[in-house]
């Protein structure tokens with residue numbers, strides 16, 4: 390028999406955006422259900438275990454909110470379960486490295502304490518639309534089909550299948566169909582940092598060049614992104630990128646994952662045999678699937694433009710601060726770049742309008758679905774920003790429901806004020822500079 394389940398706010402996708410959205414909506418009094426297709430919260434964070442939260446400290450100050458609460462909690466644990474460090478890569482500022490399993494546990498616990506009903510291994514399918522509202526969402530879990538009756542929907546699925554089915558226009562990748570490369574990550578254990586990082590080149594270009602010349606490494610491995618992991622003498626490897634994969638095609642993702650495994654094992658062997666410090670290391674925490682950076686970007690009432698970000702725009706409906714570089718990864722046959730987008734010491738804020746569709750009255754979206762041009766997208770997509778976008782969408786969804794308004798008629802100033810009340814910093818006239826002492830280390 391088909392099951393019917395009711396929610397005020399239905400969040401599709403339990404990645405970093407969905408995590409923020411569920412907490413934001415619950416904090417504003419809504420009954421929230423979160424549907425996640427896999428067995429874990431985190432999305433890309435769970436697919437690439439150990440990947441640092443970048444971008445949470447624009448100009449060295451925490452963005453606060455849900456991200457701040459999670460980070461502060463992990464950093465304050467004894468012994469600490471997270472640490473704020475300066476990235477070793479060009480133009481990236483501070484990042485949070487953390488114990489992956491402890492972070493996932495803390496995230497589940499925050500959802501639990503907020504009263505969010507989490508449905509794991511559950512897929513959202515087609516929306517049913519009446520009078521310009523999504524009234525129901527078809528779903529499925531191992532027991533069979535389900536129907537979610539809902540007041541509001543927040544699409545945090547990264548790929549936006551549901552929104553696309555609901556008729557929300559979208560662009561794919563750079564607008565010509567070129568999506569950023571997907572990546573399979575892994576870690577190395579027992580790799581003494583004092584030996585591995587003794588030479589000071591964060592990209593290990595000399596070693597990589599030799600490996601490629603000898604035919605031992607794929608040519609796309611010209612820069613090895615190797616970083617200190619959270620635990621001593623562990624090294625996180627975010628290097629094996631596969632081009633031209635459509636992240637909305639499950640078979641394409643499965644093939645890319647197997648190709649990624651091949652290249653990760655080759656690279657691990659190469660590190661052990663050829664790179665100082667890795668002689669006694671071994672591979673650990675190979676991702677269960679490739680991390681997908683970019684697929685659909687949904688059309689909203691406003692599209693974020695890189696030019697505005699470069700000028701340090703802080704619009705009245707800015708919901709999160711950011712100074713991340715243009716972190717562009719191998720779209721089409723392009724190289725990897727991470728050029729600065731905003732002047733050093735400055736930051737921009739992301740407008741709420743970029744998460745509001747033009748037509749559907751009870752739909753919002755957040756995270757990597759945000760409406761942005763390709764260069765702007767490459768800067769705004771960090772996990773802390775996704776959590777904050779989600780938090781804003783969650784608060785806004787609960788507000789729209791309580792006020793009986795379509796999301797398009799909401800007062801963005803009220804959303805910004807509610808975020809500020811919850812400790813989100815650098816928005817609504819509150820300069821980040823007012824929060825000088827925020828680094829946990």
Ligand SMILES: Cc1cc2nc3c(=O)[nH]c(=O)nc-3n(C[C@H](O)[C@H](O)[C@H](O)COP(=O)(O)OP(=O)(O)OC[C@H]3O[C@@H](n4cnc5c(N)ncnc54)[C@H](O)[C@@H]3O)c2cc1C
Nearest residue numbers: 402404405406426432433443513546547572680756757772
């Ligand atoms: C390889 C890689 C490296 C990166 N490096 C960094 C970094 O170092 N630091 C940083 O801060 N950011 C980094 N990013 C960017 C950041 O990780 C992503 O932009 C962010 O995690 C996106 O979050 P999201 O919640 O929008 O989407 P996702 O993380 O993609 O989450 C979407 C979730 O929705 C679920 N879902 C999808 N469809 C359905 C459905 N129909 N029903 C139910 N569930 C569904 C998925 O299973 C998934 O859990 C990286 C991204 C990648 C891919």
